[in-house]
Amino acid sequence: MKALLSTAVGGPDTLALTELPDPAPAPGQVVIAVKACAINYPDVLIIEDKYQTRPPRPFAPGGEIAGIVESVGEGVSDWQPGDRIMGTIGHGGLAEKIAVDPSRLYRLPPERSFVEGAALILTYGTTIHALLDRGHLKAGETLLVLGAAGGVGLAAVELGKAFGARVVAAVSSEEKAQACREAGADAVLIYPRAPFDKDQSKALADQFKAAGGKSGYDVIYDPVGGDYAEPALRSIGWEGRYLVVGFPAGIPRLPLNLTLLKSCDVCGVFWGAFAARDPSANDAHVAHLFRLWDEGKIAPRVTETFPFARGGDAIAKMAARGAIGKLVVTVSD
Known part of the structure; x- marks a missing residue:
């Protein structure tokens, strides 16, 4: 699989599109085939080591994704291969596949696209x-x-x-x-x-x-x-x-x-700390958001999409404060 990796502290120009082995799910994990990854301001900060968390390098930025469950690890019963998902993962979304804890994933409604799904939760x-x-x-x-x-x-x-x-x-x-x-x-x-x-x-x-x-x-x-x-x-x-x-x-x-x-x-x-400390309260908020989304009272405004190889350009536009609404990288078809 391919991943857009941060290998050194710096801006989007330091990211490298790299070939990596496909991940396998550990117990309690699912592997997601990432279809779309939204870009947010934390992605600007995390590759510059200015965010609250500093993952060890190399890592892929991208904390908000939509995709399809490809495989599940031992002990996972709520998700099956083929399920459509959306959610937040902290980092790692600018990769074709990622193994994650499914606790911050939600089911993507069938009428919503992967681009829409990647742009809502965060x-x-x-x-x-x-x-x-x-x-x-x-x-x-x-x-x-x-x-x-x-x-x-x-x-x-x-x-x-x-x-x-x-x-x-x-x-x-x-x-x-x-x-x-x-x-x-x-x-x-x-x-x-x-x-x-x-x-x-x-x-x-x-x-x-x-x-x-x-x-x-x-x-x-x-x-x-x-x-x-x-x-x-x-x-x-x-x-x-x-x-x-x-x-x-x-x-x-x-x-x-x-x-x-x-x-x-x-x-x-x-919000990230709140969601980790009180997941049930956060889940109630997300359920509220899904109702408002279904009623047409909210809708993520995606103003530009970028191909996977240009994920760094999306981060650069976010850093320059040039984005209106959401920017989304289409990782795979």
Whole structure:
């Protein structure tokens, strides 16, 4: 089989398409013939040794897949060869086959394609956990979504609307703004590119406040970080919840006096750890997502697919923050 391997610390140019022996399932494992692998920001970080986990090299990035069960190991009774799957695996998805623990796999509905299946769980799983468990979002509240045209951003727009919130989407271009309007955002604002000086930061805070209204935002969903974080926090409402999701623009330093003045919470969102610590709660969220998917209230927006040999190009586009919605690598036919 072929795998796109990280053999040294670095960017996508360090990945090498390599021939490897086919894997065999250990007891409790299944071997998946990978059909599609979605690319997410952790794939940018993991090959640079900047992610929470650092697998030993060589390894293939790619934490979100869809495919077909090829074989099952001893003790596996819930899965059979030929079953269609989707799910998250941490890393290893940019390979034609992979042996995995099936606990984070779900059945791909027969009417859904492998590309669709590869694009759902990580972004929507992160976001439903963030909005409901960490943000306690309620119908009628106002939600600000930063980086709203990315994978998790569009998931937050769609789920915010599904949960009855007024959603303000913040993006960096008109093209991205249009994607958010199509996803159902009630209002869209276009912000400038960081870095910001003091006056520019204040101007952005005023822009956020104007879009949020007099009471400010009940929940702010921030998968961006950097210089965007403080202006957003300044627009939060009384007892609002600021959700820290990611840092592609850099790790911010927030003035904590703002949390006192607004009596607000700053909440970390680590969906992978949540899913590992409370798998039954995560499974309940995924079941909720499948219902919303079936009802047409959410749908992964895959804007570009890449052939397997160009998987590194997909990671490079993600690193450059050029993606709208989801990027998916088609690993095999």
